Amino acid sequence: MIAAINKYFLISFFLGLLFIIPVTGFITPDKEISKAENRALQPFPHLSDNNLKSFTKRFDLYLNDHFGFREIFIKIYLRIHDVVSPPMTLGFKAVTGKNNWLYYEDSVENYEGKTEEKKINRFIDELAVFRKSISPEIPVFIIIVPNKAFIYEENLPGYVQRSSQRFETVEKMKRIKDVFVLDLYDDLKQEKKPTYMRYDTHWNGWGAYIAYRNIISFINEKLGWRLQIKTDIKNIETIPDYKGDIANLSGKAEGLLSRNNKVVFRSPNARTTEKKYPVEKGRALSDYTNQKGQTTVFLIHDSFAEKRLGENGAETFYYIISYYLNIFWHYDAKDARQDFEKARQQIRDVEPDIIVIELVDRHIQ
Amino acid sequence: MILLAASLIFYAWGEPVYVIIMLFSICMNYWVGRWIAFASEYGKVILGLGVFLNLSLLFYFKYINFFLVNVRAIFPWDFPIPSGSLPLGISFFTFQAMTYLIDLERKKFSPQNNIFHLALYISLFPQLIAGPIVRYHHIEKQITNRSVTLEKFTEGVRRFIVGFSKKILIANTFGKVADEIFAMPAQELTTVLVIFAVIAYTFQIYFDFSAYSDMAIGLGRMFGFHFYENFNYPYISKSIREFWRRWHISFSSFLRDYLYIPLGGSKGGKAKTYRNLIIVFFLCGLWHGAGWTFIIWGLYFGFFLILERMFLGRLLAKSPSFLSWLYTITVVMISWLIFRAENLGQVFNMLDALFAGRYSPVYEKYSRDIFLQICLIFGIIGSTPFFKDKILESSNRYMQVGRDLFLSLVFIVSLSFLAAGTYNPFIYFRF
Numbered sequence: 001m002i003a004a005i006n007k008y009f010l011i012s013f014f015l016g017l018l019f020i021i022p023v024t025g026f027i028t029p030d031k032e033i034s035k036a037e038n039r040a041l042q043p044f045p046h047l048s049d050n051n052l053k054s055f056t057k058r059f060d061l062y063l064n065d066h067f068g069f070r071e072i073f074i075k076i077y078l079r080i081h082d083v084v085s086p087p088m089t090l091g092f093k094a095v096t097g098k099n100n101w102l103y104y105e106d107s108v109e110n111y112e113g114k115t116e117e118k119k120i121n122r123f124i125d126e127l128a129v130f131r132k133s134i135s136p137e138i139p140v141f142i143i144i145v146p147n148k149a150f151i152y153e154e155n156l157p158g159y160v161q162r163s164s165q166r167f168e169t170v171e172k173m174k175r176i177k178d179v180f181v182l183d184l185y186d187d188l189k190q191e192k193k194p195t196y197m198r199y200d201t202h203w204n205g206w207g208a209y210i211a212y213r214n215i216i217s218f219i220n221e222k223l224g225w226r227l228q229i230k231t232d233i234k235n236i237e238t239i240p241d242y243k244g245d246i247a248n249l250s251g252k253a254e255g256l257l258s259r260n261n262k263v264v265f266r267s268p269n270a271r272t273t274e275k276k277y278p279v280e281k282g283r284a285l286s287d288y289t290n291q292k293g294q295t296t297v298f299l300i301h302d303s304f305a306e307k308r309l310g311e312n313g314a315e316t317f318y319y320i321i322s323y324y325l326n327i328f329w330h331y332d333a334k335d336a337r338q339d340f341e342k343a344r345q346q347i348r349d350v351e352p353d354i355i356v357i358e359l360v361d362r363h364i365q
Numbered sequence: 366m367i368l369l370a371a372s373l374i375f376y377a378w379g380e381p382v383y384v385i386i387m388l389f390s391i392c393m394n395y396w397v398g399r400w401i402a403f404a405s406e407y408g409k410v411i412l413g414l415g416v417f418l419n420l421s422l423l424f425y426f427k428y429i430n431f432f433l434v435n436v437r438a439i440f441p442w443d444f445p446i447p448s449g450s451l452p453l454g455i456s457f458f459t460f461q462a463m464t465y466l467i468d469l470e471r472k473k474f475s476p477q478n479n480i481f482h483l484a485l486y487i488s489l490f491p492q493l494i495a496g497p498i499v500r501y502h503h504i505e506k507q508i509t510n511r512s513v514t515l516e517k518f519t520e521g522v523r524r525f526i527v528g529f530s531k532k533i534l535i536a537n538t539f540g541k542v543a544d545e546i547f548a549m550p551a552q553e554l555t556t557v558l559v560i561f562a563v564i565a566y567t568f569q570i571y572f573d574f575s576a577y578s579d580m581a582i583g584l585g586r587m588f589g590f591h592f593y594e595n596f597n598y599p600y601i602s603k604s605i606r607e608f609w610r611r612w613h614i615s616f617s618s619f620l621r622d623y624l625y626i627p628l629g630g631s632k633g634g635k636a637k638t639y640r641n642l643i644i645v646f647f648l649c650g651l652w653h654g655a656g657w658t659f660i661i662w663g664l665y666f667g668f669f670l671i672l673e674r675m676f677l678g679r680l681l682a683k684s685p686s687f688l689s690w691l692y693t694i695t696v697v698m699i700s701w702l703i704f705r706a707e708n709l710g711q712v713f714n715m716l717d718a719l720f721a722g723r724y725s726p727v728y729e730k731y732s733r734d735i736f737l738q739i740c741l742i743f744g745i746i747g748s749t750p751f752f753k754d755k756i757l758e759s760s761n762r763y764m765q766v767g768r769d770l771f772l773s774l775v776f777i778v779s780l781s782f783l784a785a786g787t788y789n790p791f792i793y794f795r796f
Contacts, residue, residue, distance in 0.1 A: 002762050007519040010769045014522045014776070021780075056378050064784075073777075073784035080736075080778065159735070 024068025031066070042066075101155035102199050103148060107362040108156065111149035113163025120169050127357070128176045130340040134347060136178060139223060140355045143215055144170055145203075146185040147361040148196040166361055182218045184211050219354065298352035300343060368588060369481055372490035376453070379494075383452035386422065391484045393418055394462040398469050398483070402476035412470040416463055423459045426452055431655030454494040456652060458487050460619060465501040467623055474502050482508050491584035494577075497595035497615035504590060511589030521586030523757070526772045526779075528579025533779040535747065536573035538740045539565040542731060547705060547715075554718035561731055562715070563698045566705045568744040571600065574613070600748040603689035604681050605669045605696060616652075620645050631674075638674065643667045653704070658712065662703045669696055 030044065042065040045058035078100060095103045109115070131140050149156055150166065167185075174181045187210055188195050188203070195207030203211065216227050347355065377384040397415035401408050424432075433446050465486065469476055477483040485508055486501055546554070546562035578595035585592045599611035609617045625645045631638040643664065650663020673681070681689040706712040731737060746752060756768050 002766060004515075006766050006769050007515055010519055010522055010773065011515070013773050014526070017776070017780070056381060067784070070784050073781040076777070076781035077785035080781070 021068040022063075025063070025066050025070070028068065095157065095160075097152075097155040097157050099155055100198070101152060103156065104201050104362060107147035107149045107201065108160055110147055110166065110362045111153070111156070111163065112161055113165030115165060120165075120172070124169075124172050124176065126340065127173070127179070130344070131176060131179055133340075133344055134355065138347075138352065138355055140179045140357065141215075141219065141222075142173055142176075142179050142181045143211075143356060143358045144173070144181065144183045144185070145211065145358060145360045146183075146188060148201060148203075150185060150361065151188050151196055180218070180222045182215060184214060187211070187214045215356070223354075298343075298347055298355045300355070300357045366481065368490075369485045369488065372485065372488040375490040376488060379453050383455075386426070386452050386455070387458065387488060390419070390422065390458060390462055391480070391487050394465060394487065395477070395480045395483050398466055398476045399478075401466065401470050408470045412466055415466040419459050419463050419466075423455060426455055428651075428655045457492070457494065457498055460498050460616075461500075462487055464498065464619065464623065468500065468502055474505055477501075477505075489585075489590070491588075491590075492578075492581035492592060497578055497581065497592055497613075498619055499592055499615070503593060507590050513587070513589040517589065518587050521583045521588075523769070523772060524583030524586060525580050526583075526776045527757070528576040528581075528583060530772075530775045530779040531572045531579065531747070532576035533782045534775070535740050535744055536569050536576055537782070538737060539569040539572070539744070542737065543569050543705065547707075547711070551711075551714035551718070554715060554721075556719055556721060559702075559715050559719040562705075563702050566701050567600075567698050568741075568748075570701060570704070571596075571748065572744065598748060598750055600694060600697070601690070601750075602693050602697075603686060604673055604678060604693055605666060606673055606678065608693055608697060609666070609670075616649075620649055624648065635674075639671045642670050642674075646670070657709055658703055658706050661709070661712075662700055665700055665703060 042058065042061040044062055045055055047055050095105055095108045097103055127142070134140060146166075149160075153162060170181065170183045170185075173179070188207060191207070191210055193206050194204060195210060196203050219225060220227055373384065373387070376387055380387075394415065397411060397418070401411045401415070404411060430446055433444070436442070437444065437446070465477075465483070468474065477486070486499075486504065489499070492499060542565035543562050546558050546565070549558070575596040582592045582594070593615065595613060595615050597611040597614065599608050602608040602611055625641055628641040628644060629637055630641065633641075646663040646667030647660060648663070649666070650660040653659045653662070669677075681692065684692075702715055703712050706715065756764065759765060759768065
């Protein structure tokens with residue numbers, strides 16, 4: 001009896017699924033976008049190009065995108081992935097976290113404290129040497145931008161273990177003579193609105209604004225200045241989740257990003273002065289001007305700064321010299337020394353009021 | 366007739382143009398078969414013609430390009446190389462048709478008078494694309510007289526789900542790892558990565574190909590056919606000779622019955638036996654693909670089979686089982702490296718990296734992938750008869766209920782992986 005019920009159950013289950021899945025797919029209206037995957041779905045193909053083979057292939061893709069209960073199956077798949085937390089299914093640069101959050105591989109390694117202490121110490125030494133070589137009258141600020149992994153650690157894969165190495169490194173930086181160190185971790189961590197993007201390593205417009213506001217307050221506090229903070233926050237862009245450099249880098253943009261919304265790094269919205277301050281190819285040297293402030297800042301940064309001081313900062317500073325540093329991409333003590341040397345020459349030319357060095361956690365490794 | 370129509374529509378869906386080749390093959394083999402039966406005194410000559418026509422078809426679509434490229438490389442002639450795609454499953458249905466003609470000439474059965482019945486044999490959709498290579502006399506009676514029972518249908522469903530989940534969950538998971546590493550530039554390869562790639566591909570090819578056979582056997586069972594097994598846990602073999610008795614059985618037995626034995630087998634002395642093995646495995650490699658890596662892969666196995674016949678076989682028989690198994694699995698795994706490589710240069714690069722002793726932190730991403738580890742456990746257990754003996758064919762009633770509930774769950778999970786994944790065809794589709 002049990003054996004017979006068992007057989008009927010299995011057959012009914014199998015044939016039921018085989019029947020219900022395609023029928024439901026055909027009778028329900030086609031969707032254009034899959035919310036679970038955030039991508040455009042294959043439309044129904046037409047035979048207009050007289051290519052029968054391509055039609056059957058496109059029809060297969062259409063069926064694959066529109067069969068019944070597909071969204072439920074996708075959710076089951078994502079749930080399973082959340083449970084087993086595969087560390088890297090998308091490519092060598094990306095780590096897939098829970099709820100489909102993407103993280104840079106090196107930022108996760110940074111979160112886990114895998115950077116050699118020797119490397120960190122050498123980097124801090126180079127910063128100290130750089131500081132020493134600058135006129136003591138020019139204040140130097142080091143702004144530490146936390147990795148997304150620290151701010152949205154709840155979405156990291158289950159296997160990833162938090163390390164205190166990052167916080168110890170910040171403390172070491174604070175011990176460098178004659179520098180003001182601001183760690184943005186607390187300010188961003190306690191912010192309730194989203195500050196980073198799901199498929200991107202960067203903060204969104206709101207995260208950038210929070211950072212800018214805190215940097216200006218910090219500078220005012222340390223120097224006794226009264227730099228104005230931009231108050232109009234209505235137009236601050238919050239980049240939606242469906243944009244992302246990690247998704248692009250990991251080769252999964254087609255799957256995760258809407259086809260019309262692939263992110264492209266935007267250049268700073270100001271004129272460049274490459275003729276005046278030539279730098280290596282691909283390293284943009286830009287300046288931002290306005291007529292409101294009187295202060296010139298020499299900003300050493302990476303792509304994070306493009307939103308913060310590029311747009312918001314132009315309201316505050318008179319002149320921002322934006323210097324894109326090589327060491328942020330491939331840190332090496334020799335490269336750092338060469339880059340700092342170039343920066344020093346330009347600082348001598350510009351004579352800025354202050355120097356701001358922006359460091360993202362994952363650069364310090 | 367319904368099954369035949371479904372089979373032809375199935376093939377035409379994948380090959381809307383080349384379905385004509387399939388229809389041509391059916392008609393040609395039908396008429397050659399009738400000719401063999403009615404002019405039996407010239408049977409061998411007519412058979413020769415039939416085999417020639419079948420092989421010509423295969424040569425034109427599968428090997429002409431490879432042949433001309435090599436001719437152009439050797440001789441100072443310049444001529445255009447025709448481009449074209451390989452019709453799906455041509456190696457399988459051509460060989461299947463040849464077994465019909467050869468066995469007919471050997472008078473194992475009478476010729477099929479109904480062309481639709483022969484068409485069903487050649488084009489039967491469950492095993493049309495990637496085997497197993499079914500012999501006509503195995504299913505001759507089932508073509509016209511078969512029964513579908515609840516028992517057979519349930520068995521078929523179980524077997525189909527097992528195959529489906531093997532492909533989607535295990536083969537595709539290992540396939541991602543193998544694809545990633547095989548696509549890496551030579552300078553980034555390290556010993557650990559190459560070992561990972563070889564292990565991953567070893568599991569991928571077995572769970573991919575045997576999955577297709579499981580699904581074919583399962584579907585066949587649902588329609589009342591009984592196809593022979595194509596795999597018998599090849600990775601537990603203790604010699605290469607045993608491996609080939611367990612791997613792709615329908616093909617290896619084809620080579621044995623229609624090539625090795627007609628060449629004289631092992632009855633003409635040692636030298637002739639070795640020669641026959643080399644010929645058979647050269648053609649075995651060539652059948653798998655028109656490329657030097659496949660030919661070397663075939664000859665590599667021929668070489669070890671000769672060694673085993675010379676002395677190694679006796680040594681292995683006296684050795685502890687574990688050592689014999691270790692030797693076999695190592696030889697097989699290295700063979701998959703040759704089989705998977707894009708070209709000979711990649712084979713050398715990977716072998717070089719295998720023994721280079723370079724370290725790479727990249728391997729951590731695989732060692733930390735829990736799903737991959739689960740697949741590895743299932744892969745290892747699934748490569749042994751454990752599941753079949755203890756679970757799939759258990760006589761315990763409660764175990765049977767648990768098994769079917771588990772299979773239902775696995776089917777849902779596999780469907781969700783299929784929905785989320787991209788198109789990922791079976792490896793043997795291209796042969």
